[in-house]
Amino acid sequence: MKQVQQPDALLVLKDGSVFRGTALGKIGTAGGEICFNTGMTGYQEIYTDPSYYGQVIVNTTSHIGNYGVQYQDEEESGSVKIRGMVCNFFSQIHSRHTADTSLQEYFERANIVGISGIDTRQVVRHIRDKGVMNCIISSEIMDPAILLDRLHQIPDMEGLELSSEVSTPKIYEVGDAGRAEFKVAVLDLGIKKSILNNLASRGAHCRVFPAKTPFEEINAWNPDGYFISNGPGDPAAMPYAVQTVTQALETDKPLFGICLGHQILSLASGITTYKMHNGHRGLNHPVKNLITGLCEVTSQNHGFAVRADEVLENRDVELTHVNLNDKTIEGIRRKDRPAFSVQYHPEASPGPHDSRYLFDEFVKLIEVEVR
Template structure:
């Protein structure tokens, strides 16, 4: 088989470290916060997850692109949300007979820049040691000094509000309008599979833009409130914190996932912080302290809530803890029908150990 010569590409980290490789996707330049996902599968779900908006993803599994893409079934939003991608081996051919096309064509249509042929194991070890930082990838500019100057223009994720950029522009409904339960979804970057989990359980959802007031949510007369996942720094979202504070006062059940968990924490008076390295992958062990059971979870977050403030809070109970680093994975309010988890129980991709959380929320609304 004859192979065409692939253009060279450079990856430059914020501290000046340079990695050489080959171009994938669109020929161009893109920068953002670099982070890594340890999942062995589910790359399309990762790339279309709005929580990754503004980030450059390192896929740690060796082969990427080998099973192609599906235009609808594996999309978590209306398109690719990552800024760029890094991997070890990028496959230009795919073997899944149901695939709609190649990952290369998919990235070209989405204007996504990337680099492969990089020793991702060494790169991840470096980032784990140095901590999360910005980076820039280019297949058109091969001068590290020029790229480093361009990289200085990329905003830092700390203090960045991004939910209003990825959320729906207009409220929309999803599910059976005749359903007995109605959930108002505050869209901070919601994944489609979360809405599907509600719909499959007979819940009718209305999805509202991130900056929607509580008055508008309440006017729809929901049985409960769902605070979605999403990108950016939760501390830069006082508008969402205020909406959740008002929702709590209604005494209606409230459930938060990932960024929604952090927003509930902030609304309860618990602060958040940026992690040295986030949790991103499909096999993070979490212990449910209420049942004593352990769950293998899907995760994607770079911020967390402060453990000492959770433990000291009179009206907040710790429900889930990460077994790798003891970070907070779940809380519930003692004085309100509200709870949240830091991980992703919809698990797309990932194991299904945590689907019970949707049933728990529905049970609260039925009560």
């Protein structure tokens, strides 16, 4: 199979910057918040991660698509969640014999618009300087002025509630109910499959609830612990989730939050969040565990963070993890409740398993509760 010549495409940023390249995926027009991921591999996991919903991903690694896609093992949700993709070299062909299809065909089926042939180093340096902003990609409209006009109609990520758009529409269960040692109620704000797999592999019977499920309905299942998932959007625009977590804390049952779940636990603890200049997205972020003194190589994907000064001033909260690159908050735990959270993704494997102990700590808290 040979590379097929694709039509031209444009990438236009909200500040008026224009980049010209070649179309990939579906021919069309799409836009969202542009951000970059520094991971060298794992592009399919990125594209299907619900936390990227509403965003256009710049892959900084130079070749994308060269190992194709696998439907069963490498998807973090049931569909592609990104709005668009930007890369340097896009390979329409792949060499992995276990791949199900090419990334080009995968994007066409998912109606994803993208652009290649871009100097991604230039794009990344630009948005590192100016900060994340909205963008638009088109392989059908070649007039930057028209695209810039359309771009202004795309809402900014700050203030946007998106979890209810990617959350499960109905309750489902993961794990063997007959053999499970304990029950975990999962609030799905945009959960990744690998998180549920990590819980189930440790003996949990998980019942996954839609994002806006009333706490009374969740609690009626009488779980042994609560898990608050990752997800997209602005945590400050999710008072319903904050209320759910606040009520869950009052039960004194173990609670664990990851990424957006960390931000929601922080809000429920009286700590506010803010939009980051660029965010953290990649597989190589160093995080120090302040309890053990050890450093972890972590996978991250977030554009919001919790305020460090408010964490340090909160008498009910202890700082447990800090980012060694920029000193942002990476983990907290409640002093008065069996609850903790981290900003990064312990289910991912950049370390490769530096952070999996967090699931074990959650299980230990539940075992104490069950006994």
